[in-house]
Amino acid sequence: MKFFIDNIWLILLALLSGGALAWPALSRSKHAVSTLQATQLLNKGKIQVLDVRAAEDFAAGHLRSAKNIPLKDLSSRLGELDKSHAVLVVCTSGVQSARGAAQLNKSGFADVYSLDGGFTQWQTQGLPTAK
Numbered sequence: 001m002k003f004f005i006d007n008i009w010l011i012l013l014a015l016l017s018g019g020a021l022a023w024p025a026l027s028r029s030k031h032a033v034s035t036l037q038a039t040q041l042l043n044k045g046k047i048q049v050l051d052v053r054a055a056e057d058f059a060a061g062h063l064r065s066a067k068n069i070p071l072k073d074l075s076s077r078l079g080e081l082d083k084s085h086a087v088l089v090v091c092t093s094g095v096q097s098a099r100g101a102a103q104l105n106k107s108g109f110a111d112v113y114s115l116d117g118g119f120t121q122w123q124t125q126g127l128p129t130a131k
Helices: 002-006 008-027 035-044 055-060 071-076 095-106 118-124
Strands: 047-051 066-068 086-090 112-115
Touching: 002 008, 035 047, 035 086, 035 112, 035 118, 055 066, 071 095, 086 095, 086 118, 095 112, 095 118, 112 118
Parallel strands: 047 066, 047 086, 086 112
Antiparallel strands: none
């Protein structure tokens, strides 16, 4: 017990640093997928790619076979998506796609994934894009 009392600051520092290291994994969306996981989903087929960026950003480059529905229009255009297929939601950095994925989940879509790191990460990895 004396050891703990004498070293309380070191113990607290160790717990705090461990928590800081674990935070990114804990705060990640439960439906976020890496570029590798997204590629595997795309290769299996039967997944829709939904790009929630603005039309100008989409026109500059996007994932192959992606459908563009800006996030602000998503609630009014849900009918354009098939609920029987999984959906991979993509944005620039992964923040807006997480919001879009949450919106789709609330609307009854069962299999929804958000691309972690977004289109920027996809391009950084050198994965195929379309214009």
